[in-house]
Amino acid sequence: MHRFAKPSVFLKFTAPILPWLSALTVILIAAGLYFSLIGSPVDYQQGHTVRIMYIHVPAAWMGLFCYVGMAICGAMSLIWKHPLADICARATAPVGATFTALCLITGSLWGEPMWGTWWVWDARLTSMLILLFLYLGYMALVNAFDDPERGSKAGSALALVGAVNVPIVKFSVDWWNTLHQPASIVRMDGPAVDPSMQVPLALMILGFTCYYFVVLILRVRLELNERRIRALHLSGMFEDPETPASANEQAYEAGHNAEAKQ
């Protein structure tokens, strides 16, 4: 397990996977779009608005899935001090936040014609909004420190504490019987959705999941570049003015020099 935690190993493994994964993402989402917009029947009660389900449910799934991934990476980063675990958690947060926001927006657009309201303080909606705030809080926190090490500790702790919200989101519809309908896909006695609607749902869920892994690989590479740049700057090799130092680095240096003079 530890062997796979080296950034260089991650890069070597993911390089050949990336093009295939990208292609798979495009194929799955294209097929999912065809089935959700054209190939699937209208609902007997909701008419065409059931088509919103094919992006609303996968977005909700991704919001929770990414958070669980982020919390696991956070735990690994705290326990084993793996830089790669921390990098994966950081790379996951924007994707999870995006999907959580999309879940709330599409839910609103579905709620207005079907329930007659854009928003209610229902347990499911509120816990999902809290999930979005947890993502945003995590992103703000990890970037608030000059030292990535400290940022990752604080962020991982937040991700872990916030993980208690995931089961709350999942079971909120059973615990508080408010407006949002109960589970219809992941249930004890099998899905309650018609097979003709399960096809586009499954395609979209898989497509979104593959999209997440594509973005994850790219964002991990980005983060590794950033860390390498940082390490090079801090190595003291670039102290003359003609080398391009970012504004942040210059500010950091200035702060350092001021402290040294005191």
Place this chain on the structure above:
Amino acid sequence: MSEFFSMGGYGGYIWASYGVTALAMIVLLIATLRGLRSSRIEREQLEAVLQSRRPRRTKKTQQVS
């Protein structure tokens, strides 16, 4: 065709949902790719400077993207 776009009168809600989702996913991907490109360029510049200053050191630098 217009029937397809009107979606039984709910077209506005449905297309808004699909549109905002497509937009968000594409923006996130493009932002990631652009960030990756600029970080790679900056890293390569720094490593080139490092190489030119330390010609005797031929340690292989890590290849990222």
